[in-house]
Amino acid sequence: MPGMSASHQSFHVAVVGGGLVGKTAALALTQAGLRVALLAQPTAPRPADAVFDARIYALSSSSQTLLERLRVWQALDHSRLSPVYDMRVWGDAHAELHFSAFQASVAQLAWIVESSLIEQSLDAALRFQPNLTWIDTRAQGLDVKPDAAVLGLANGQVIEADLVVGADGAHSWVRAQIGSKVERRDYRQTGVVANFKAAKPHGETAYQWFKDGEIIALLPLPDGHVSLVWSARTEHASELIALDPAQLAAAVEKVTQGQLGALECVTPAQGFPLALQTVDRLVAPRVALVGDAAHLIHPLAGQGMNLGLRDAAALVDVIAKKEPFRDLGDPVLLRRYERSRREDIGALMIATDGLQRLFSLPGTVARAVRDTGMALVGAQPLIKRWLVSAALG
Ligand SMILES: Cc1cc2nc3c(=O)[nH]c(=O)nc-3n(C[C@H](O)[C@H](O)[C@H](O)COP(=O)(O)OP(=O)(O)OC[C@H]3O[C@@H](n4cnc5c(N)ncnc54)[C@H](O)[C@@H]3O)c2cc1C
Secondary structure (H helix, E strand, O other): OOOEOOOOEEEEEEEEOOOHHHHHHHHHHHHOOOOEEEEOOOOOOOOOOOOOOOOEEEEOHHHHHHHHHOOOOOOOOHHHOEEEOEEEEEOOOOOEEEEEOOOOOOOOOEEEEEHHHHHHHHHHHHHOOOOEEEEOOOEEEEEEOOOOEEEEEOOOOEEEEEEEEEOOOOOOHHHHHOOOOEEEEEEEEEEEEEEEEEOOOOOOEEEEEEEOOEEEEEEEEOOOEEEEEEEEEHHHHHHHHHOOHHHHHHHHHHHOOOOOOOEEEEEEEEEEEEEEEEEOOOEEOOEEEOHHHOEEOOHHHOOHHHHHHHHHHHHHHHHHOOOOOOOOOOHHHHHHHHHHHHHHHHHHHHHHHHHHHHOOOOOHHHHHHHHHHHHHHHOOHHHHHHHHHHHHO
């Protein structure tokens, strides 16, 4: 049982990694009454002159529900959120698909939220948790013993926990410690993100274009702004990032055929390399992986964070339902978590990878097949409904 051993501070759970998934998991676990250590660097303050964050997420209703349960959603500055009521998708020939919240009988298809907004709200909530110890350092040694996992920290401290949660991202150190095998396929694409003020109203619509193997999305932000995610071939992405703001705006206007009128770049471009990563085990004795440590998918459907937050929710749920005689690191318990996540993770990997491959196939035949496929989907309200409910999460 946790308490203070002779030399080591000890916890029910140690969460390694303070991205949004790690912080959410730590908050949910401590609100469930557990003593939690969070190993994370403090949040970098947002530059004072930044109009919007470079990192923007489309969050689904499952993420909203979890953040509401933790009372994080209510604390967000709602004037900085944008709902998505409609989505328009264009193929690389002429086909167009339209999804709407109204047709799907939901309040909105997603919310577009800045990363730092959620992070600040999470930080504020974490600071009020008496059972949470925030340790500003990295983990660098893991020794799993029968009665506890022992973590060696970069600041020289040693802590013990019944369970270690690896929330340390795509290059997870925790995952390497448990020998979980990773299969990585580089998409040879970079996600170029930047924000713009648009001359025409976006109408709370998310726009997406599949063009010559690249994918361009414009997501609505408050006050007539839009957020770009351009999944571009690596060399092309480097060219886009090297453009000055006016040139980048002109390039985005051109590729989106002026759908939103003249654009003015308000957040400079940043690039994120894109890859697919499958992990053979999400758990090991006294260890569970969540978020990008457990899976990495293409951002074309804006689902990586949603998937990670659902991992956190599932882990807390399995722990809440555990038999009193089981310890938190019990492999039986952790396998329940792993089983509960396989289907959701597998389905999104297949869907996002399949779409990415389909739209990367060169040639007129492939283009015609894509066009026909999109037209068929567009004509089938039931299939559209199913696609929307899968995306809503
Ligand atoms: C261009 C792009 C657009 C995207 N858009 C969306 C979207 O619209 N919607 C959506 O749902 N998802 C989206 N995603 C996916 C989303 O960004 C990721 O799934 C999400 O950020 C993963 O969060 P995480 O907390 O698991 O990992 P990370 O954010 O990578 O956090 C991991 C943390 O662990 C820390 N760490 C690493 N090693 C250690 C260690 N040894 N000790 C302590 N700490 C450590 C790191 O410093 C980091 O802070 C997008 C991704 C990209 C690339």
